[in-house]
Amino acid sequence: MKPVLTVTEADLRAMIPARCFQPDAWRSSSYLIFDFAVIVACYLALPHVSVWWLEWPLIFLTGTMFWSIFVIGHEAGHGSFSRNRKLNTAIGILTHSMILVPYRGWQRSHALHHMKTGHLQDEEVFRAHRKSEESLIHKLLFRSGIFVLIGWPLYKLGFRNGSKKSPRRSNHFLTDSDLYVKSVRWSWCLGLFAISVFVTLYISLGVILGWAFFAKYILAPYLIYAAWLTFVTYMQHVSPEVPVYSADDWTRLKGALASVDRNYGPFNWLTHNIGNLHMIHHLFPTIPHYRLQEATDAITPALGDWYIKSDRFVLFDFVRSLIGCHYVEPGDRQENWESSFSFAKKQTETDNTSTVPAE
Numbered sequence: 001m002k003p004v005l006t007v008t009e010a011d012l013r014a015m016i017p018a019r020c021f022q023p024d025a026w027r028s029s030s031y032l033i034f035d036f037a038v039i040v041a042c043y044l045a046l047p048h049v050s051v052w053w054l055e056w057p058l059i060f061l062t063g064t065m066f067w068s069i070f071v072i073g074h075e076a077g078h079g080s081f082s083r084n085r086k087l088n089t090a091i092g093i094l095t096h097s098m099i100l101v102p103y104r105g106w107q108r109s110h111a112l113h114h115m116k117t118g119h120l121q122d123e124e125v126f127r128a129h130r131k132s133e134e135s136l137i138h139k140l141l142f143r144s145g146i147f148v149l150i151g152w153p154l155y156k157l158g159f160r161n162g163s164k165k166s167p168r169r170s171n172h173f174l175t176d177s178d179l180y181v182k183s184v185r186w187s188w189c190l191g192l193f194a195i196s197v198f199v200t201l202y203i204s205l206g207v208i209l210g211w212a213f214f215a216k217y218i219l220a221p222y223l224i225y226a227a228w229l230t231f232v233t234y235m236q237h238v239s240p241e242v243p244v245y246s247a248d249d250w251t252r253l254k255g256a257l258a259s260v261d262r263n264y265g266p267f268n269w270l271t272h273n274i275g276n277l278h279m280i281h282h283l284f285p286t287i288p289h290y291r292l293q294e295a296t297d298a299i300t301p302a303l304g305d306w307y308i309k310s311d312r313f314v315l316f317d318f319v320r321s322l323i324g325c326h327y328v329e330p331g332d333r334q335e336n337w338e339s340s341f342s343f344a345k346k347q348t349e350t351d352n353t354s355t356v357p358a359e
Helices: 009-015 025-048 052-078 085-097 103-115 136-144 147-156 182-209 211-237 252-256 278-283 289-306 314-324 342-353
Strands: 260-262 308-310 327-330 335-338
Touching: 009 252, 009 289, 025 052, 025 085, 025 211, 025 289, 052 085, 052 103, 052 211, 085 103, 085 182, 103 182, 136 147, 136 314, 147 211, 182 211, 211 260, 211 314, 252 278, 260 278, 278 289
Parallel strands: 260 308
Antiparallel strands: 327 335
């Protein structure tokens, strides 16, 4: 069993150097410019490549850099791009709209995820559930892994697995959604207008240059970025080692620690540390990505076994979670992941026994 968690959120914050909480707009912008430069370079190179083994890596890199741009926009939504709120909003709308994300709607649903991470009843993304709650469609999507390919578009349209409301009321685009807030109505509408501009541009390119061009230069990179987003989010929060808490046992600190930092190799830096330094982001989301390592190093000695990290090959761990994390059952002050497959039950029990937090 894990030792008692004796530190508080305030204790952890005090351990982190003050500079980690101070975003630098110029430095943040340099990363965004780099991302755009790589995307432009890929698009300039693609017409001159005729063999698939060079073409597909360029398309994959393009989609990956769209994911990186999303991460920068995500930081703007947290206020960690700069200290200027208007600049954050402008960057958020620009970066999100070009990849067809309603900035304000997603900013709100993501805030809900941060508010109740690891909460059995109220988690916003990849919410755990009891065995009796498993539906056939849930089994088909999450045990096959197909959700990685279609999960993000469906989530934006209102099929949020953490929401008990209809897709219309959970939609990221509509003003009668539960995500809509009147105080941001102008930027909400501006974001939707910007999306319409990009959609018009993309469809026009398809009409003028052909749908093969559209599939290669627009659709394929979009699907790759969307798969990155869904895959990384799943890997951050679903694993036999990651605890889930019912309402009686959940706290914001324990929920924030219910996350795995994973090693994506060269993609760690390229995608702005969104996958390998995620725990500290959940604790203190206003820390910019280029300060996450310093902040993580400052607090991990105090967290001990409460800090969850995996250096295993991520695709191996993905399969491991698909097999071992189907539903949760009550444990000792936490909910334990269980598998419906008999051959996986013993391993799941071993994993949970070694990671039950005591208090």
